[in-house]
Amino acid sequence: MACIEARALRKAFGNSIALDGVNLRVEEGRILGIIGPNGAGKTTALNAMLGLIPYEGELRVLGRDPWNERDQLMRDVSFIADVAVLPRWMRVSEALDFLAGVHPRFDRAKAEGFLTKTSIGHHRKVKELSKGMVTQLHLALIMAIDARLLVLDEPTLGLDILFRKQFYDSLLNDYFDRSRTIVVTTHQVDEIQDVLTDVVFINRGRIVFQCSMEEFESRYSEITVNPEKLSAARSLKPIYERQGLGRSVLLFDRADRQQLAALGEVRKPSIADLFIAVMGDQAGQAQGAA
Amino acid sequence: MNTQANVVTEARAESQAITSAVIPASRLLFWSVRRELWENRWIYLAPLAVAGLFLLGFLISLIHLTGRMRAAMVLDPMQQYDVIARPYDIAGGLMMITPMIVAAFYCLDALYGERRDRSILFWKSLPVSDVITVLAKASIPLVILPLIAFAIAVAMELIVLLVSSAVLLAGGASVGMLWTHLSLPQMLLLLLYHIVTVHTLGPAPLYAWLLLVSAWARRAPFLWAVLPPLAIGGLEKLVFNTTYFANVIANRLTGGGTEAVTPPDAFPTHPMTHLTPGIFLSSSGLWIGLAVTAVFLYGAIRVRRYQGPS
Numbered sequence: 001m002a003c004i005e006a007r008a009l010r011k012a013f014g015n016s017i018a019l020d021g022v023n024l025r026v027e028e029g030r031i032l033g034i035i036g037p038n039g040a041g042k043t044t045a046l047n048a049m050l051g052l053i054p055y056e057g058e059l060r061v062l063g064r065d066p067w068n069e070r071d072q073l074m075r076d077v078s079f080i081a082d083v084a085v086l087p088r089w090m091r092v093s094e095a096l097d098f099l100a101g102v103h104p105r106f107d108r109a110k111a112e113g114f115l116t117k118t119s120i121g122h123h124r125k126v127k128e129l130s131k132g133m134v135t136q137l138h139l140a141l142i143m144a145i146d147a148r149l150l151v152l153d154e155p156t157l158g159l160d161i162l163f164r165k166q167f168y169d170s171l172l173n174d175y176f177d178r179s180r181t182i183v184v185t186t187h188q189v190d191e192i193q194d195v196l197t198d199v200v201f202i203n204r205g206r207i208v209f210q211c212s213m214e215e216f217e218s219r220y221s222e223i224t225v226n227p228e229k230l231s232a233a234r235s236l237k238p239i240y241e242r243q244g245l246g247r248s249v250l251l252f253d254r255a256d257r258q259q260l261a262a263l264g265e266v267r268k269p270s271i272a273d274l275f276i277a278v279m280g281d282q283a284g285q286a287q288g289a290a
Numbered sequence: 291m292n293t294q295a296n297v298v299t300e301a302r303a304e305s306q307a308i309t310s311a312v313i314p315a316s317r318l319l320f321w322s323v324r325r326e327l328w329e330n331r332w333i334y335l336a337p338l339a340v341a342g343l344f345l346l347g348f349l350i351s352l353i354h355l356t357g358r359m360r361a362a363m364v365l366d367p368m369q370q371y372d373v374i375a376r377p378y379d380i381a382g383g384l385m386m387i388t389p390m391i392v393a394a395f396y397c398l399d400a401l402y403g404e405r406r407d408r409s410i411l412f413w414k415s416l417p418v419s420d421v422i423t424v425l426a427k428a429s430i431p432l433v434i435l436p437l438i439a440f441a442i443a444v445a446m447e448l449i450v451l452l453v454s455s456a457v458l459l460a461g462g463a464s465v466g467m468l469w470t471h472l473s474l475p476q477m478l479l480l481l482l483y484h485i486v487t488v489h490t491l492g493p494a495p496l497y498a499w500l501l502l503v504s505a506w507a508r509r510a511p512f513l514w515a516v517l518p519p520l521a522i523g524g525l526e527k528l529v530f531n532t533t534y535f536a537n538v539i540a541n542r543l544t545g546g547g548t549e550a551v552t553p554p555d556a557f558p559t560h561p562m563t564h565l566t567p568g569i570f571l572s573s574s575g576l577w578i579g580l581a582v583t584a585v586f587l588y589g590a591i592r593v594r595r596y597q598g599p600s
Contacts, residue, residue, distance in 0.1 A: 072417065
């Protein structure tokens with residue numbers, strides 16, 4: 001059974017179409033990154049998966065219909081939304097008490113273990129904590145839930161680089177165990193490139209690109225070309241070209257690496273570069289159509 | 291490779307075993323109500339503060355207690371009762387009105403506040419249904435506040451009785467009149483009956499209306515709660531020159547028009563009061579009100595399901 005299965009998923013808010021026929025299948029044990037510009041429909045897609053909004057089309061998460069079975073689904077799904085949403089009045093101890101009271105798969109001792117690694121005292125209120133500490137607290141609570149799917153929507157937004165690094169490190173080392181599935185959206189694409197097993201680009205409510213990271217690494221290569229070899233390199237049909245330090249950087253899809261090596265220094269491209277290439281192409285097509 | 295696959299399979303089997311664990315609805319409700327009391331401590335602190343002020347006033351009035359009791363000796367029994375019962379009636383009256391005010395403020399913010407501070411996204415990330423959440427919030431005005439008010443009233447009246455007796459005994463006066471005119475258990479039972487009928491079941495549709503507006507309003511829930519009923523009342527007066535709608539609302543607020551006791555104009559804990567629960571329970575007003583309450587609460591549950599942070 002796939003963890004998430006969406007067919008022709010569609011959602012409109014009034015006249016604006018947020019999701020326009022999304023087809024997506026995420027197997028269990030994967031870490032999927034959903035990447036897209038602002039307003040592309042990332043959060044809408046996640047909200048539909050979490051049962052927060054109604055939708056058209058077919059959607060199953062862990063075999064359940066999210067909109068009609070949200071509370072049952074939440075026994076097996078955890079999520080951190082794009083902003084710190086822990087109630088500001090709540091004490092840390094109250095959050096632990098409440099989760100232990102209502103969540104069948106919350107392990108209080110585990111959460112307390114994570115919290116002892118931080119400087120967050122049990123009697124502190126959420127509103128007294130810094131933004132980084134609130135995220136640490138939320139992560140400690142979430143990681144103590146033995147969920148099968150974890151959804152993260154811009155979990156590190158507004159955090160400094162140390163907290164962001166720490167966040168993904170603890171997620172991978174203390175939480176992910178290959179039987180869980182993680183879906184994450186973020187703007188800091190490069191920071192999670194090594195974390196992901198799959199990547200999806202979404203634009204204007206549609207999935208415009210998807211592949212696994214193994215496929216990504218075998219398909220795409222990037223070379224830095226000296227000016228004298230530029231025309232030879234261009235003849236191999238790069239999918240994207242940019243300038244870096246006076247030299248051209250070309251991105252290739254399914255090119256012969258040995259052939260490329262003769263033209264310049266070959267590197268593994270970043271998801272961000274491919275994202276810009278794919279999105280630039282989209283914009284070009286849109287302009288061409290207009 | 292094989293061993294790794296086995297480990298994964300075992301982990302899967304284990305996690306699916308845990309999946310079947312379900313927390314009973316009663317426990318979800320208990321923790322949801324507890325959470326409301328954590329967030330809104332004034333639900334019990336406000337009535338306690340009122341009780342504290344009352345007791346302070348009562349202690350000051352003790353200066354004249356002996357004199358007042360002496361003066362009351364010459365009055366006829368009915369007037370004697372009124373003089374003796376006055377502090378108890380004030381205590382009871384305060385605990386009828388205070389919870390209604392607290393309930394109104396609570397209901398108006400209960401489902402609006404969680405959207406305003408976006409914490410609704412956290413609450414919805416937990417396996418607690420909208421039904422449980424809204425019922426837990428509705429239980430504050432319908433169950434928790436009446437119980438808190440009654441418990442505080444019991445404490446207030448006991449303190450008043452014991453302190454007055456001590457003061458009278460210390461001054462060499464007799465406590466006979468105090469204890470023969472008053473039956474504290476009877477007064478408290480009448481008070482409980484009155485709080486449940488007139489101050490909880492009667493205004494229940496109003497509380498549910500406030501919860502519905504709180505779940506639905508994008509902003510200014512107070513205006514949405516108050517202006518539409520005012521407009522309906524105004525239109526009715528304008529078009530039909532009647533005040534039927536306004537009377538219904540006023541009766542719900544004051545307990546007028548209910549048949550909970552006879553005579554209806556005496557103070558509800560007066561010993562001459564006759565309880566008429568049969569008439570109350572068979573009155574159409576009660577059941578129409580409860581049906582309207584159910585409709586409003588159902589609406590609030592439906593609306594919360596669609597609500598994200600505002």
